[in-house]
Amino acid sequence: MRAKELVSIIIPTLNEEGNIERLLRSIFSQDYRPIEVIIVDGGSKDNTLEIIGNSLKSIVMRSSWSECWLSMVNVEALLMRRT
Numbered sequence: 001m002r003a004k005e006l007v008s009i010i011i012p013t014l015n016e017e018g019n020i021e022r023l024l025r026s027i028f029s030q031d032y033r034p035i036e037v038i039i040v041d042g043g044s045k046d047n048t049l050e051i052i053g054n055s056l057k058s059i060v061m062r063s064s065w066s067e068c069w070l071s072m073v074n075v076e077a078l079l080m081r082r083t
């Protein structure tokens with residue numbers, strides 16, 4: 001049997017506190033594996049980052065994380081380091 005292809009999901013965020021939890025729950029409730037989720041935040045000023053952290057803790061407790069990868073990049077912080 002041939003191995004399944006890796007699916008990469010890239011999520012750009014900027015002040016998405018009203019949407020991000022539902023999106024992450026939807027992604028991790030899918031049966032397809034392997035997946036990688038890359039969250040790129042553009043400097044959210046609301047609770048987006050806190051919600052991501054709390055949601056992922058909750059999701060990890062209930063999900064099979066075999067063949068799942070998660071990366072998060074804070075673009076604003078990277079840009080500030082370059083100046």
